[in-house]
Every structure is written in C-alpha cells, then in structure tokens.
Amino acid sequence: MSAARAVRRRGHAPVAGRHGQDGSGAENARQDVRVPHVRERRPRLLRRRSAAVSPARGGGRLEESPRVARQVPALRERGDSHRRCAVKVKAVNGFARILKAEGIPWVSCYPTSPVNNALGEEGVPILMMGEERFAVAVADAFSRVTSGKQIGACTVMAGLNAAGIQMAYGAVAQAWEDSSPLLVIAEGVGPSATRHTHYDIGEAFKSVTKWVGEIGRAELVPDYLRRAFTHLRSGRPGPVLLLIPRDLGEYDEAEHPYATVKGWRSAPDPDDVTSAIKALAAAKDPLLFVGEGVLYADATAELLRFAELAQVPVLTTLKGKSAFPENHPLSVGVRGSLAERFLRKCDLLFSIGASLFPNRFSHAIPDADKKTIVQCTIDTLDLNRSYETRHAVVGDAKLTLQALSEELSRRGAPKKNTALVDEIRAARQEFRAKFTPWLESSETPINPYRVLGDLMKVLDPKHSFVTADSGNTRDQTSTVYEAQIPRGFLGWGNVSTLGFSLAGAVAAKLAYPNRQCVHVTGDAGVCYMMGNFEAVARYGIGITTLHINNGGYSGYGPGFWGAGHDPYTWKVSDHAKACMASMARAVGFHSEDVDKPSEIVPALKRALDENAKGRPAFVEFLCSHHPVHGGWVRSA
Template identity: 85%
Template structure:
C-alpha cells in the first residue's frame, strides 16, 4: 500500500520507539506525526526544541533517542537558529535526531545557504532524502549512526511534497546498534601498566554512561582498588558515596589527579575544557586511554597505551584480565583511609557554608538543605550554567547514574 513519504517517516520513528517529538515551529513531517499517533511538544524557539530532545537523550543515556523538528527549506532561519544547540550536542557527544525541511529538486537556485554543508561540521551525518522510497533507508542509516560508535547528532532533511512510496516494497525494521570490543593484546598491556603503577587513578568520562557500564565500572574499581575521579559530564557514573570515589572537582579531586603516576582513563576524550580536567604534569605521567574513538588518541596528551572499544566491553575485558593476574583482586586499606581523610577534610571546608545562616543567603546553604531532603537514590538534580553548576557539582553527592546532569 502506498503512503505519503512523511507518514512513512513518522511510522519509522514510531517503530524506533520514539515517544514524542519536540518542534518549532513547522516541518513537513509534523502533521504526519500527529496522524500516526506520535505526540508533538511545541517549544517557544528552535534552540529549545533541540535542547529538550538533547536532554532526553542524555537522561536516558542514549537508550532512547531524542528527536526534534525545526523549520528550514528555503526559509532556513529556523535551522540557523538551531545551530548553536546542535553544535552543543556535537561538542558533548549527545545522540540526537534533528529533522528539518530539505530544499526540493530544482529549488537550490533560490538560496545560497547550503543546510547540509553548514551542519556537517556539527553532526555525525547529514542525510538529504531526495526520493520518497528512500525514507526507510535514510532513517535506518540515521539510527545506525545514533546507536553505534561515538554518540552524536544526526540531521535528516526531508523536502516538502516528496510524494509517496509503497510501504510493502520498502519496509522498515528498527535498528539495533553495534558495539566493538577491545584488542586482547591492548587489554593485557593496559593491565600490566596498571599493576606496575605506584599511584594509579581511574579517570572516568561520559562514555561509561552511554555504554551502560556503571556496574562494570564499580566492579573493576573494587577489583583494582583504584581511586575514581569523574569528569563533570560523567558525574554519577560512579557512586560518590563509594569509599573509592574522589568526586568530580575541588581539592580532593585535584590532590589525586596531581599525585597519580598512571592516569587510567575510560570513556573520556581527555580534551581539557570546562567539563573535564586538565592533567597536571601530564608529561610525567603514563596515560592509558580506553575510548571508543581513535580520534581521541594522542590528541591532547601523549597516549602511552590505548584500548579501543565500547566502554562496557572494555571494562569487562579489563576485569577478566586483572582477575587472572591478581588471583581475584587486590586490597588497599591505606588507600581507603587516605580517601576517607581527604573527603573529611574537603567537606570540612564547605560545611560552614552548607549550614550558614548569613544574609543574604549563602548559595551553599540552599544546597545543604537540598541534600537533607532529597533521596539521592531517587532524585535527579541539574543546575544552571556558571557558578550554580560549579557549586552544585562540587558538593552535591550523586549516588546513581544521571543523578546529576
């Protein structure tokens, strides 16, 4: 049976389990989404449409893909307004599907703005659908990118009046997504370096969250008896009430970052910016980088040892190798005591502010009271950018994955 291309498009999203689509203001597929039973959330601006979908992908760690539509076509102002939000998703490696109106055949002469070319630098892939029957193929490829490899946004351009296609001749099946495991030789080398280290540090990035590897991370950290530091975006990947946690920022995190002789990174790009750590005296440390993306290797720092693969599969392999070499793991009571004392000293600095009665109110007092009433195993906390984010992420103790965003 023949169906309109936009309705077929909407059905593919529905089959992928997309629960809703955020939008602003118009798109050729919006009405079709409604006709096919996919709810639409109307935002007040293009950037918000992208940001809401982006946030959904982040909160679910990519298990569900956020989808949005924005206005484009010959009137490309909407997609131009959305550029900053898409660029942020790209910079943060967030899987997100952006749908916009493409410029139809023969209409490119009416515009000098090439949407696809403009967005190639901030997306994993741009798909420009030019025939109705190719809708399933393009959506299939889009979700392959969204569910495989390093996460990132994808843009699909759907021209208006694309026509119809036969759904029976061009069926669609949901995309699984694929993972790649590490080279066993690289795993052995990494574990050998780890066991030879005097003061190793486990440095955790957001890739652990997207891989669904938080349980494997706890198991590996306990097996190896390593202090665990996370980037800001990975806050919550390792429970911060765990005896091996050294948090995400502040004097305690800084102490262990400076002290380490081997920095053992998993799921992090190691790119020094506002949301991760600059590695002090990096040239004096041995860096082991376990990442899904070879572009991260030797980018910001010299990587002495690399393990390329999905974070979950990598942690499983590392744990198996470490278990073989250590006879079931190590014990390090001195390290646990060092972390306990460092945490106590760290919190002693902030406790007067967390309990302050000064006026105007100290922002840390708000956070202190918040921590008294929230159940950290049942709560999700986020903060505005700037000082609020920095203060909250420093003192709020996150116990569950994505308990802080």
C-alpha cells in the same frame, strides 16, 4: 493529565537496563509519555472492493464456468494491483511510522515542519516548545539522561524559510560538542527550489553533526532513517540532521521495507587489555579517570566491579558525574581539593570513556609527561590527541571493562587497600570541612551553598535528578552535590549554552516520571528560560526550578574577592524591580521567593509536593554573591 504521568502508550516498551534497573536501583527511562491535546488518528488506508462468491443455494461446490475461468487471472492481477496500492504511503507518514517503530516516544518541536502533521496522524505525541533552540535542547537532554537508550528527536522549521534551523544552530552545536546522539528533523529544499535560496542547510550543519542526510526521493526515506539510526546507536555518539522536502510524494512500503536498527559495539583487542592491566599492576598510585562514555555504554555496574577489584580511586569528568557513586569509599569526586589531590599524585592515569581533551570545564593532566597514560576509548581520534597515550584499549566501554575485570581476576586482583580507603576518607573529610560553613550558613542574603546543602537534605538521592546551568551555579553544584545513581546528576558543558538546565530537568521528568527533578540556575540562565516556562506548565511537567537571584552575574563584578573579571557587564535588575517568581506564577507555576535560610527547606518541600501533583514549581532565593571554591586543574 500531566505528560509525565500519563498511561503507557501501546507498543512502547520500557527501556531495559542491565537488570531492569539503571544500575543502582533507580527506575529506567520509560516511553510512557502521552501529550495532552494530541488526537490520535489511525493511518488512512486505501479501500479495496472485494467480491464475495457464495455457494449455490442448497450447499455444494460452486463450479466455475469456462467464462469465469478465463476471467480469474485478470481478477487476480487486478487484486494484486489493489494490494500494491494499499501499501503506498506519503514520505512524511512513512517517516513518522519509522520513528514510531524505532521507539521514539515523542518529538519536540517548534513549528512548522512537514513531518509534524504526519506525526499526529500516526499517533506520535508532539511536545511544542516555546522556541527552536529549546525544542532541540529537550530532545538532546532526553538522549543524555537515558544515556542513548532512547534517542531524542525534534523538528524545526527550515526549507526556504530557514529561520528556525538557523535559530537552532547553537543547540545542535552543543549536542555535537558534548557528543549527544540527537536526531534533528527539518524541511529540506527541493531541487527545483534551490535557486531561490542562498542558505545551504546541509553545508552549514556538516561541521556540527555526525551526518547530514538530504532525502531527495520518497523511496529513500527508509534507507536514510536506517543510516541515521546506525549513526545514532553506534560508535561515538553525535547528532544527525535529516532534511526531508515538503510534498516529496509517496513510496511503496512493501518494496522499501524497514527493519529497526539495534546498534553495534566493538570489543577490545585482548593483547591491549593484557598490556593495560600489566601497566596498572606496576603503578604505585594509579587513578581511574572516568568519562561519559561509561554512561552511554551502560557500564556503570562494570565500572564499579573493576574499581573494587583494582582498588583504585575514581575521578569522574563533569559529563561523567554519576557514572560512579560519589558516596563510595573509592570516589574522589569531580573537582575541588579532593579530586585535585589524587589527580596530581597519580603516576598512572587509567582513563575509561573520556577523550582526555582539556577544555574550560575539565581538568588538564598535570605533569602528564611524568605519568603513564592508559586510555580506553571508543574513538581512535582521542588517542595521542592531547597527551602521549602509552597504552590504548579501543572498544566499547562496557565490553572493555568486562575484559579488564576478567584479566585482572585471572592475574589475581589485589586485596582491599585499607590504607588507600583511609587516605580518601581523610581527604574527603578535609574537603567537606571547608564547605560545611557555607552549606550551613545562616547569613543573609542567603549563601548559594546553603541552598545546595538544604537541597541535599530534602531530595531522596536514590530517586532524584539534579542539573545546573552554566556559570557559577554549575561549578558550585557539581563540586558539592553528591550523585549516587547513574544519571542522578546531568553534567554538561564543553559548550555552555545558558538555559539548558531547564531542558535537562524536563527531559529527566519525561524519562523518569517517579523521580524528583530539580535544576539550578542563576540570573543569566533564567532569562534564557522564561519563554519556555509556559510550555512546561501547559504539559504539566512536574519539575522544580531553583533560581539563585543575586542581582547580577556572580564573579563578573566586584566583591570581597576583588574587582571581578567583567566589572562593566555584570549588574541586572534586583528582586525588588524584577520578581522572576511572579513571572513564573503568571504562566502556571507554583512559585515562591525566599529570603531567609530557615525558609529554604519548607519551600523546597512545598515545591516537590506540587511537582507530585503534576505542577512545575519555581523557587527564587535572594542570595549573596559568593565565589566558586575549587576549580579545574591546569597544566603548569
């Protein structure tokens, strides 16, 4: 039985969206993952003898003798003592019980960890991956694809033998850079052992986590987990690291109870909302600049309402892609000529849920000194960070958008802007006309854009998930793929860790078992994944990997575009020498290699059919080196 199709675990409720849906008719993330080969055990409880007193033969009330009366207080005291002993729990088992209470549906890992056995004993499924970085990445991706409604949790080896947590550093750093609410659990170093190690785990991870909690006593387990989930569910998202030493002892659950943490939102200042709407009303060419904060706030429906009320074009960041339906008349996409046109043209940039901090994989704001910038954010550190913030609205994106819509309605929302809709439609047609020859190309080797064009023909846009690895595959896919539902596409990449797209697809399939889940990778990314394909096949996670194989790192080497930016470090073995599809087949994947454009659609359909049976698929396309078209806008 596949992990993604298993029966719902008792006590794990589905994640409820605003209307029981994810905002666009897609199903919600579900906590129904049951990992095969994990034997559930009931918690071991201390047995207590009980003495039964029977009435006297013939019925009637049993009269207590003076001797019995004297013994009753002692017996009651002894009974109370036994009851107190019965709620003693090992620190690691208490830890596991709290994770279960918080609705953690499974924990990804690469052994060993003192928490792993406790998870098994308490009935929490464990997904054992092929190495530490991927174990962290799957948990990270689970938090992302569910937009924090579910928290991804993972365990890695640490303690005195800290090799595991050291290997995981890059994955935790990526979660930090991308503001993902991830829970990392590792073995701490007890006070008596600190003299034996020179590596301070807590100190090493402080710069890439929201909080590091080092649990020093068993009875602190509930307190530290309470603090951890408060950080994970409130404020700006980010990873948390909890360190729990081996053999920490026991604590009394009755004396140290745990109540689940709901998380908290903050509403904006009404005066700031009024100022922001006044600025919007005064603008000639406003633009909504939308980030991932809208997804984490579960505010996609509120964004849609506000955009339609305001009649303003909507551009999303790479991480915010899918927060707004890209088939909507007001959408101008993420990157490329369509997005760039409206970003350069706007006189007011109205940002919601975005830091506006420029990096390699996001737009800078051109002529920012000539634009009015309104920034709606949950984090005051974003304000006046990269550009002058003329108007700020600080608060949760959902509550902020609700307040903005109410204020706009109160003032009288503008009528439908037919001229704007026509302008966007014409610009979109021009944008698509540029890509159509590549999306429909019949050339061989296959044009990578043809693979993406055919993928969009095969997938159901309302019941699918797509992500792509860093490099050309991400830039090409994010430019042309049309996301229509929240988290129908996972954009990522403030730090571009190769191989993460596999984790994204795995997490999406676990969260949304009924969706078609596909990820696109290239020659660089696939090498980071091969060691983890076995785990994907072992658990029967029905995803499809699309490998754009062009025998090198596209854009690095020479081509019709010139010498390339890294002409000395780009070539890898071609398909004739290294068939990646054969390697995937060897560990249990359905796999094929495709060298003709006419074979793309049939191969994709066969892969998705295998996914429906609980079998992962790998399709290798023999492609040309083709450059990325459309880029990130940079300041002059």
